[in-house]
Amino acid sequence: MRRPGTRRLAVLAVSAAMVTVGAAAPPAPRASGPAGKTPVAVGYGGAVASVDKGATAAGIEVLEHGGNAVDAAVATAAALGVTEPYSSGVGGGGYFVYYDARTRTVHTIDGRETAPLSAGSDLFLENGKPLSFDDAVSSGLSVGTPGTPATWQTALDRWGSRGLASVLRPAERLARDGFTVDDTFRSQTAANETRFRHFPDTAKLFLPGGELPAVGSTFKNPELARTYEELAQKGVGAIYHGGIGDDIVKTVEHPRVDPASGWKARPGKLAEKDLAVYRAKEQAPTRTSYRGLNVYSIAPSSSGGTTVGEALNILEGSDLSRMSEAQYLHHFIEASRIAFADRGRWVGDPAFEKVPTKQLLSQRFADSRACLVKDDAVLTSPLAPGDPYHPAPCAKGGKAAPTTYEGQNTTHLTVADRWGDVVSYTLTIEQTGGSAMTVPGRGFLLNNELTDFSFAPASPSVPDPNLPGPGKRPRSSISPTIVLDGHNRPVVALGSPGGATIVTTVLQTLTEFLDRRLPLVDAIAAPRASQRNAARTELEPALYDSPLRGQLEAIGHRFSRNPEIGAATGVQRLPDGRWLAAAEKVRRGGGSAMVVDPAP
Numbered sequence: 001m002r003r004p005g006t007r008r009l010a011v012l013a014v015s016a017a018m019v020t021v022g023a024a025a026p027p028a029p030r031a032s033g034p035a036g037k038t039p040v041a042v043g044y045g046g047a048v049a050s051v052d053k054g055a056t057a058a059g060i061e062v063l064e065h066g067g068n069a070v071d072a073a074v075a076t077a078a079a080l081g082v083t084e085p086y087s088s089g090v091g092g093g094g095y096f097v098y099y100d101a102r103t104r105t106v107h108t109i110d111g112r113e114t115a116p117l118s119a120g121s122d123l124f125l126e127n128g129k130p131l132s133f134d135d136a137v138s139s140g141l142s143v144g145t146p147g148t149p150a151t152w153q154t155a156l157d158r159w160g161s162r163g164l165a166s167v168l169r170p171a172e173r174l175a176r177d178g179f180t181v182d183d184t185f186r187s188q189t190a191a192n193e194t195r196f197r198h199f200p201d202t203a204k205l206f207l208p209g210g211e212l213p214a215v216g217s218t219f220k221n222p223e224l225a226r227t228y229e230e231l232a233q234k235g236v237g238a239i240y241h242g243g244i245g246d247d248i249v250k251t252v253e254h255p256r257v258d259p260a261s262g263w264k265a266r267p268g269k270l271a272e273k274d275l276a277v278y279r280a281k282e283q284a285p286t287r288t289s290y291r292g293l294n295v296y297s298i299a300p301s302s303s304g305g306t307t308v309g310e311a312l313n314i315l316e317g318s319d320l321s322r323m324s325e326a327q328y329l330h331h332f333i334e335a336s337r338i339a340f341a342d343r344g345r346w347v348g349d350p351a352f353e354k355v356p357t358k359q360l361l362s363q364r365f366a367d368s369r370a371c372l373v374k375d376d377a378v379l380t381s382p383l384a385p386g387d388p389y390h391p392a393p394c395a396k397g398g399k400a401a402p403t404t405y406e407g408q409n410t411t412h413l414t415v416a417d418r419w420g421d422v423v424s425y426t427l428t429i430e431q432t433g434g435s436a437m438t439v440p441g442r443g444f445l446l447n448n449e450l451t452d453f454s455f456a457p458a459s460p461s462v463p464d465p466n467l468p469g470p471g472k473r474p475r476s477s478i479s480p481t482i483v484l485d486g487h488n489r490p491v492v493a494l495g496s497p498g499g500a501t502i503v504t505t506v507l508q509t510l511t512e513f514l515d516r517r518l519p520l521v522d523a524i525a526a527p528r529a530s531q532r533n534a535a536r537t538e539l540e541p542a543l544y545d546s547p548l549r550g551q552l553e554a555i556g557h558r559f560s561r562n563p564e565i566g567a568a569t570g571v572q573r574l575p576d577g578r579w580l581a582a583a584e585k586v587r588r589g590g591g592s593a594m595v596v597d598p599a600p
């Protein structure tokens with residue numbers, strides 16, 4: 001465990017390589033966004049970026065009191081459990097990526113939810129047919145064993161300098177004293193209102209007095225404050241072996257439904273044993289070399305590291321910095337399409353499937369796939385996967401299968417400390433509002449992460465590594481990323497929510513920043529496209545309504561409109577040793593970036 005006293009001078013070292021990497025340090029705009037949030041901040045002493053002001057402030061508070069990036073990341077995450085309860089919390093899971101400045105190494109924790117030990121590949125089949133997504137989501141069947149509490153404890157034990165009780169304090173206070181309801185919170189509640197009303201415990205908590213919470217009102221969650229208090233006193237054993245866990249199991253096995261709603265909430269089979277055997281897994285990161293940098297991310301069970309990494313390797317041979325905007329987008333779209341074809345065929349939980357992580361990330365395989373990309377024509381989706389074990393240049397591959405559906409929502413936070421450590425952490429309860437089932441008296445929602453499994457193979461003739469299994473982790477798209485220079489010093493770290501669009505958002509933001517040289521906050525704000533081996537590429541309105549669409553359609557692209565893709569945050573190490581924290585300017589009502597000692 002690191003002691004706060006072990007301060008390192010390395011943090012002040014200026015990397016010559018960094019001067020030429022990424023965007024030049026922009027003058028720091030101090031304009032505040034909605035609700036007084038600031039999407040960019042520059043200074044010393046550490047930095048935090050998240051979607052929420054209260055959560056970012058919780059991390060900054062811990063940094064100010066001498067905590068390190070890991071302590072601050074857990075504090076921020078716990079606060080997001082209060083203010084972003086529909087996207088994260090102790091009822092969910094996530095993936096934690098950590099850069100240790102002392103050893104200049106990257107470590108990761110897979111805190112993904114697991115299926116019950118009793119689950120088989122038929123988890124989501126009824127009478128031999130896959131359930132509809134809607135039927136599956138708001139039910140006990142979709143709930144996996146939460147991994148978030150174990151992730152927090154593992155991270156603190158391994159690299160933190162504070163105990164759980166200490167880092168939970170700001171979040172506990174926030175839950176007790178309340179936060180101000182903004183448009184995003186109200187509209188997310190409204191989007192879930194019908195299904196929240198199916199479950200009286202959820203309605204009681206999130207529809208106070210039977211109404212949608214009013215913008216500007218104070219939302220308090222004393223039950224969650226008590227849950228955090230209990231975790232502070234007893235540790236996360238209260239969830240994996242104790243009373244909170246018992247309540248989770250009861251909720252999943254016997255969902256409490258309002259009989260008047262007529263909702264048939266299928267019970268799940270999560271048992272005490274599932275909680276007792278849960279482990280957050282420390283594992284090696286993925287590493288991809290890109291333009292002389294080292295891009296680290298999360299290995300399977302998330303597809304994030306392999307898919308972003310493969311796409312970067314495909315793009316490595318093209319000089320994106322000199323292309324027109326249309327050609328850049330074309331290459332980004334095609335690389336995403338190919339990487340998604342391979343993701344669908346090859347990535348699942350490695351404890352159950354043979355996953356060719358190394359081969360998917362080999363430059364030889366990427367080159368064999370890049371050869372399919374033409375400047376003036378578009379590949380057809382669904383595109384067949386390649387064979388990473390036997391890369392054959394320009395091979396058309398075997399049978400194609402479409403990408404299976406995944407819900408879209410969660411939250412990402414990025415933290416750096418004064419010692420130069422960095423955390424990039426995406427946590428989730430799967431779709432906005434999770435399973436819609438609140439644990440009675442405990443103040444948090446349960447995840448619906450198991451719907452990230454394929455309910456059935458998308459094509460009967462293509463093997464699917466993402467079918468449910470006992471204790472298996474559903475494939476994720478979460479892609480918390482840390483980029484280091486050639487000397488393994490941090491350049492930038494970022495991530496995003498958005499289900500499978502996470503991969504394309506992270507890829508696009510990285511290339512906008514590293515190749516197109518946008519300042520980080522503008523790379524995050526840039527209008528997004530998302531291609532996931534589908535006939536149409538999704539475009540945010542700013543792209544859909546621009547002349548670029550016509551230019552791309554002229555070479556064969558087809559598009560659909562997506563009102564909003566992702567909600568990224570990041571931190572950048574500036575050449576002079578300052579940190580820049582960046583978040584969304586507009587999406588989700590704007591994010592919140594702060595530093596300990598502002599020095600714009």
Ligand code: GLU
Nearest residue numbers: 408409410476477498499
């Ligand atoms: N369930 C998604 C995944 O793990 C995360 C939820 C989201 O960001 O939308 O890929």
